[in-house]
Amino acid sequence: MKRKLAINMQELTFAFDHSEDTKFYLDLETGTAVSVSEDTLFTLENLPADDDDDLETALQQQDEWQQDDLREAMQIQEGMGTRYLEIPSMDSHEGYEDMVDFIATLEDNHLAELLSVAIRGQGAFRRFKDVLYDYPEARERWFHFKDEQMQRRVLRWLDRQGIELGA
Incomplete structure (x- = not known):
C-alpha cells in the first residue's frame, strides 16, 4: 500500500533539477524538500568526534549558523530511510x-x-x-x-x- 503524502511539487521538482552543490532530502513526515549543502556534509563528516559528547563539543566550536545546519544534517542522517529519502538529481x-x-x-x-x-x-x-x-x-x-x-x-x-x- 502506498503512503499518501502532501508534497509541494514545485519544491520537489526544483530539488530534482538544482542539486549541484546541495543535496536534497524528502521529509516523509512533512512532505517538504530539505536542503543540505555539500560544505555542511563535508564538515559533518570531518568533525573530530568518537562519541556523542565529543560530537557536541565539536559542534560547539562551530559558528552558530553552522551549528544549526550541522544539527539538521545529523537529524537527516539519523532518519535516512525512515523519515528522510535522498532526492536524486537529474543527470x-x-x-x-x-x-x-x-x-x-x-x-x-x-x-x-x-x-x-x-x-x-x-x-x-x-x-x-x-x-x-x-x-x-x-x-x-x-x-x-x-x-x-x-x-x-x-x-x-x-x-x-x-x-x-x-x-
Whole structure:
C-alpha cells in the first residue's frame, strides 16, 4: 500500500533539477524538500568526534549558523530511510534527452535543424538555450515541456518509493 503524502511539487521538482552543490532530502513526515549543502556534509563528516559528547563539543566550536545546519544534517542522517529519502538529481543525459524530445515536437523545420546542430558536442545545453533566445514562443514552449518532463520524473520516483500525492 502506498503512503499518501502532501508534497509541494514545485519544491520537489526544483530539488530534482538544482542539486549541484546541495543535496536534497524528502521529509516523509512533512512532505517538504530539505536542503543540505555539500560544505555542511563535508564538515559533518570531518568533525573530530568518537562519541556523542565529543560530537557536541565539536559542534560547539562551530559558528552558530553552522551549528544549526550541522544539527539538521545529523537529524537527516539519523532518519535516512525512515523519515528522510535522498532526492536524486537529474543527470545530464536526461536533460539531453529532453532537448532531443523537444526538437521532435517542433513544426518549424528551420528551428528544429538549428537546435539539432546546437546540441552536438560540448556545450550543447548553452548553445540550445542561445538558439531558443531568438525564438521567444519556442523558448516558452521549451520551459513548459521541460517542466512537464521533470514532473513526470518526480512522479515516477515517488511511485518507486511507494509514495502517492495526497492532501
